[in-house]
Amino acid sequence: MARALVTGGAGFIGSHLVERLLHRRTELYLAAVAEHSPVHPKAADFARRAAERVPVAIASGAAREEIEAVLQSAALRALFPVLVAAEDVTRGKPDPEGYLLALRLLSEHTGRSFDPATVLAFEDSVAGLRAARAAGMRCIVVAGTVEPEQVAEAECMVPALDWSIPLLGGWS
Numbered sequence: 001m002a003r004a005l006v007t008g009g010a011g012f013i014g015s016h017l018v019e020r021l022l023h024r025r026t027e028l029y030l031a032a033v034a035e036h037s038p039v040h041p042k043a044a045d046f047a048r049r050a051a052e053r054v055p056v057a058i059a060s061g062a063a064r065e066e067i068e069a070v071l072q073s074a075a076l077r078a079l080f081p082v083l084v085a086a087e088d089v090t091r092g093k094p095d096p097e098g099y100l101l102a103l104r105l106l107s108e109h110t111g112r113s114f115d116p117a118t119v120l121a122f123e124d125s126v127a128g129l130r131a132a133r134a135a136g137m138r139c140i141v142v143a144g145t146v147e148p149e150q151v152a153e154a155e156c157m158v159p160a161l162d163w164s165i166p167l168l169g170g171w172s
Contacts, residue, residue, distance in 0.1 A: 057082035094130035
């Protein structure tokens with residue numbers, strides 16, 4: 001009989017060491033973000049132009065501290081009145097919990113009710129696409145980490161997040 005052992009690595013490393021390594025990774029990431037924003041200028045322009053036209057929110061699987069640092073480094077934080085991070089949900093993507101929470105908080109913030117079918121989500125992963133679709137939202141996938149055949153249920157796949165996306169023509 002064949003035997004196998006599969007581990008994510010934490011089984012061989014003490015939990016205290018894992019916590020220290022994760023903390024150090026976060027420190028290094030935050031320092032790098034403070035030095036140079038990872039947000040492409042066209043993506044920042046897109047965010048500003050979208051926020052001028054419709055309410056915007058973030059529903060991310062990343063940690064709040066990291067999201068906040070990225071938004072601050074790109075001078076975009078004020079655009080997003082609602083930010084849902086990994087620590088705000090009990091189930092991550094592809095579960096729709098983060099998207100549904102962001103939509104509820106955005107509704108509370110604006111005093112308006114939003115039908116998920118009228119919301120356009122932007123994603124860069126298959127899990128994110130599935131979460132947006134499960135929440136009842138339309139979704140555009142930004143290329144980079146997924147293959148086109150993996151995202152057939154998306155509205156479209158675009159090479160980058162910028163204002164040239166065809167579906168946005170009516171927003172101008």
